Amino acid sequence: MKLHGKVNAPGTLGLVRAAVEASRELTIGYQGEILTVQPHALLQAPKTHAYVLVAWDPQAGDWGYFRFALIRGLKFESRAFVPKGRIPRAVPRGSTMKRAN
Numbered sequence: 001m002k003l004h005g006k007v008n009a010p011g012t013l014g015l016v017r018a019a020v021e022a023s024r025e026l027t028i029g030y031q032g033e034i035l036t037v038q039p040h041a042l043l044q045a046p047k048t049h050a051y052v053l054v055a056w057d058p059q060a061g062d063w064g065y066f067r068f069a070l071i072r073g074l075k076f077e078s079r080a081f082v083p084k085g086r087i088p089r090a091v092p093r094g095s096t097m098k099r100a101n
Contacts, residue, residue, distance in 0.1 A: 013068070015076055016042055016053060025077040026055070030066050037064060038081045056084055 019026045020039045027036045037055035044051055051068035 012074070013042075013051070015074070016068070019076055023080050023083050025079045025081060027075040027077060028053075028066065029072040029074070030070060035059070035064070036077065037066075038083075040083060040087045042068070054087060056081075 016026065016039060018024075020042055023038075025036055026039050027034060035057060036059075037053075037057050039053055039055045041054040042051055043054060053064075053066040053068055053071070055064050055066065056062075057064040
């Protein structure tokens with residue numbers, strides 16, 4: 001699967017925001033894996049100002065927290081999803097920035 005290369009390229013943050021707003025799935029490269037996730041929020045860490053993508057991972061059946069700077073490629077998918085009712089608004093303490101569990 002071909003993913004867009006540099007995630008920090010101009011406009012890429014806007015692409016992720018558009019996926020969140022349109023409730024469209026994203027396929028991302030993260031820590032050596034290719035994952036298709038349902039993005040729900042793009043948060044910014046209060047101390048470091050790093051962006052974190054909060055997304056439901058249907059394969060894992062759990063929320064994932066993905067540091068934006070570590071995403072290596074992404075693809076805006078045509079599949080829409082119904083957003084989950086409750087969106088975590090903070091990364092849990094001790095999270096590996098990949099999975100909430």
